[in-house]
Amino acid sequence: MTSSRSRTVVLKGLWTFPAGLLKPDRKKEKAKRNRKKKQKDIEWHNQICERARIEGIGLYQCSLCHFVFPRNMVAGDHIVTKGARPDLRHDVHNGRCVCKQCHTLRHSS
């Protein structure tokens, strides 16, 4: 009788223990995935902007207004939007370097 009682305790312990552990694990996994996605985004932006860099002066040319800007004023712009083609989000052929102003104008219209 005593042995069956102790088994229930163990089973109870197994029930509650993983359930409590799974939640933070899933959260961690999601955060890890997001970090990876963000890192890929940053890499994509860097790759796109690197192509627009003017050697010698180290400035970046906007592909829309053709003015030159420092790196913190330009970003990668998706030619086909992420909403239309989420699979092209990190495709370097689907990007061009644009200045902040042109980027804002493009997405506000």
Ligand SMILES: [Zn+2]
């Ligand atoms: Zn521009």
